[in-house]
Amino acid sequence: MATQNTKTLARLMMAPAVIVLLVWMVVPLAMTLWYSFQNYNLLTPQNVSFAGFFNYVYFYTDPAFFESIWNTLVLVLGVLLITVIGGIAIALLIDQPIFGQGIVRILVISPFFVMPPVAALIWKNMIMHPGYGVLADVARFFGAQPVDWFAQYPLFSIIIIVAWQWLPFATLILLTALQSLDSEQKEAAEMDGANAFNRFIYLTLPHLSRAITVVILIQTIFLLGIYAEILVTTNGGPGYASTNLTFLIYRTARLGYDVGGGAAGGIIAVVLANIVAIFLMRAVGKNLDR
Amino acid sequence: MARTVTRGSKIGWTIAAWVVALLIFFPILYAFITSLKTEPEAIAGFSLIPSGTFENYVTVQTQRDYFKPFMNSVVLSIGSTILALLFAIPAAWSMAFSPTKRTKDILMWMLSTKMMPAVAVLIPIFILFRNFGLLDTRIGLTVMLTLINLPIVVWMLYTYFREIPGEILEAARMDGASLWKEIVYVLTPMAVPGIASTLLLNIILAWNEAFWTIQLTTTNAAPLTAFIASFSSPQGLFWAKLSAASTMAIAPILILGWFSQKQLVRGLTFGAVK
Numbered sequence: 105m106a107t108q109n110t111k112t113l114a115r116l117m118m119a120p121a122v123i124v125l126l127v128w129m130v131v132p133l134a135m136t137l138w139y140s141f142q143n144y145n146l147l148t149p150q151n152v153s154f155a156g157f158f159n160y161v162y163f164y165t166d167p168a169f170f171e172s173i174w175n176t177l178v179l180v181l182g183v184l185l186i187t188v189i190g191g192i193a194i195a196l197l198i199d200q201p202i203f204g205q206g207i208v209r210i211l212v213i214s215p216f217f218v219m220p221p222v223a224a225l226i227w228k229n230m231i232m233h234p235g236y237g238v239l240a241d242v243a244r245f246f247g248a249q250p251v252d253w254f255a256q257y258p259l260f261s262i263i264i265i266v267a268w269q270w271l272p273f274a275t276l277i278l279l280t281a282l283q284s285l286d287s288e289q290k291e292a293a294e295m296d297g298a299n300a301f302n303r304f305i306y307l308t309l310p311h312l313s314r315a316i317t318v319v320i321l322i323q324t325i326f327l328l329g330i331y332a333e334i335l336v337t338t339n340g341g342p343g344y345a346s347t348n349l350t351f352l353i354y355r356t357a358r359l360g361y362d363v364g365g366g367a368a369g370g371i372i373a374v375v376l377a378n379i380v381a382i383f384l385m386r387a388v389g390k391n392l393d394r
Numbered sequence: 395m396a397r398t399v400t401r402g403s404k405i406g407w408t409i410a411a412w413v414v415a416l417l418i419f420f421p422i423l424y425a426f427i428t429s430l431k432t433e434p435e436a437i438a439g440f441s442l443i444p445s446g447t448f449e450n451y452v453t454v455q456t457q458r459d460y461f462k463p464f465m466n467s468v469v470l471s472i473g474s475t476i477l478a479l480l481f482a483i484p485a486a487w488s489m490a491f492s493p494t495k496r497t498k499d500i501l502m503w504m505l506s507t508k509m510m511p512a513v514a515v516l517i518p519i520f521i522l523f524r525n526f527g528l529l530d531t532r533i534g535l536t537v538m539l540t541l542i543n544l545p546i547v548v549w550m551l552y553t554y555f556r557e558i559p560g561e562i563l564e565a566a567r568m569d570g571a572s573l574w575k576e577i578v579y580v581l582t583p584m585a586v587p588g589i590a591s592t593l594l595l596n597i598i599l600a601w602n603e604a605f606w607t608i609q610l611t612t613t614n615a616a617p618l619t620a621f622i623a624s625f626s627s628p629q630g631l632f633w634a635k636l637s638a639a640s641t642m643a644i645a646p647i648l649i650l651g652w653f654s655q656k657q658l659v660r661g662l663t664f665g666a667v668k
Contacts (some may be wrong), residue, residue: 119420122485124481165430221626230428236436277662332604336623357516363521377509378509385506
């Protein structure tokens with residue numbers, strides 16, 4: 105019974121959240137756009153002038169820009185590959201009849217709750233350190249030379265850390281989807297003589313496809329913004345070897361004090377994120393219609 | 395016919411699952427073990443048996459004033475969550491119970507604000523914060539965390555509220571219940587579990603937020619994320635202390651997280667996977 109009264113009330117109740125988010129979305133973005141056309145360095149704030157497209161040309165023709173875009177892609181795709189495949193495997197494993205399933209679940213999802221700086225520092229110092237890390241101890245045990253992970257494979261090392269943080273998320277969502285699979289269907293397939301492999305390919309995987317899509321899209325949104333893990337491990341180096349787009353903008357704006365250049369970089373980050381967002385919105389939007 | 399499970403295969407799967415689970419959990423466990431070692435022990439090579447000292451926990455407090463960033467984390471995560479709920483509960487309530495043609499669009503638009511990369515607005519936010527004197531203040535950061543998590547809070551509440559049958563509200567209205575009574579006696583008891591779940595998940599998200607908390611603080615308002623990140627400089631002999639600080643930083647949220655597995659799936663997939 106939607107009378108005019110309740111409609112007005114509904115609008116009033118919605119207004120604060122909508123207005124706050126609208127301001128939050130419009131004002132900073134408009135400012136970023138504005139700054140991207142200005143010569144503005146925080147070290148010389150008195151010399152602000154119109155720059156035209158200089159910041160864009162400057163930022164987008166910098167070799168570091170292409171390196172950072174490439175690193176962003178490798179980082180996102182690498183983590184997605186590990187977490188999706190690993191997540192499916194672990195979800196299938198936990199879904200088996202096992203002793204102590206609850207505790208196994210808790211152990212597996214725990215890394216997700218570890219704040220990024222802690223996760224990165226534990227891995228950097230206690231696991232991957234070339235002198236005292238556990239991996240170095242393992243290497244020495246087998247008579248091999250310990251690897252200096254962050255010097256030799258900086259981006260790969262960060263991928264490992266980030267994948268460790270996100271593997272629980274993928275596992276948990278895929279497990280939830282897996283457990284909603286109708287067990288009668290599984291039994292029917294079994295009775296019809298389908299082996300485990302065929303059951304997985306023709307029954308389980310199609311059932312998981314929606315959850316996999318959601319995992320990929322949501323993780324991508326977060327993975328495009330990876331920052332703290334890079335800050336506390338490699339600080340983007342050596343050179344720009346582990347600098348992603350987020351970190352490059354941070355370097356330009358905060359370490360280089362270049363407001364205009366950082367803003368121009370920010371605009372492309374928005375464009376990139378929007379491309380992903382459009383796909384995610386479609387996937388989520390479908391769910392609303394049902 | 396139930397699937398027949400032989401005892402042998404169950405034991406086999408159990409061993410495999412536990413090995414994988416312990417490997418994944420190992421870094422956390424090892425940090426905890428290291429926190430109970432002395433500094434020389436911490437770099438003396440692989441060992442799962444610490445000498446069992448608690449001095450690192452004491453040292454972290456006495457030398458680095460651990461309690462201050464810890465309290466900042468508590469205040470920021472709880473404060474921003476409550477603030478977000480104040481905005482989100484009325485909005486989600488009206489969207490769930492008085493939906494209009496535009497409700498879906500508004501929800502999708504709110505979700506889209508969450509997709510904006512933080513770094514894209516780093517410069518304006520930093521300059522605004524500086525000009526308004528909000529840098530390194532709890533107030534500024536609380537507002538920030540509220541804004542970035544508000545879309546998720548609205549969405550989660552919406553998916554919970556939508557499951558409350560509207561007929562119950564109509565029945566209450568028929569019986570002459572006023573709006574106030576409707577909210578207090580009918581809606582609240584049914585909505586509390588959803589609100590509690592949302593609260594829990596949002597505290598976890600705010601506690602672990604590591605972009606704005608690092609960018610906008612230095613010392614006064616720095617929560618644990620910024621505090622721990624300040625340990626990143628390459629000094630050699632501090633791993634046991636770092637481990638103690640890390641253990642204390644993650645333990646409360648780890649325990650909260652264990653209780654919120656279901657809500658986590660729901661909240662972070664915006665209801666797309668349940």
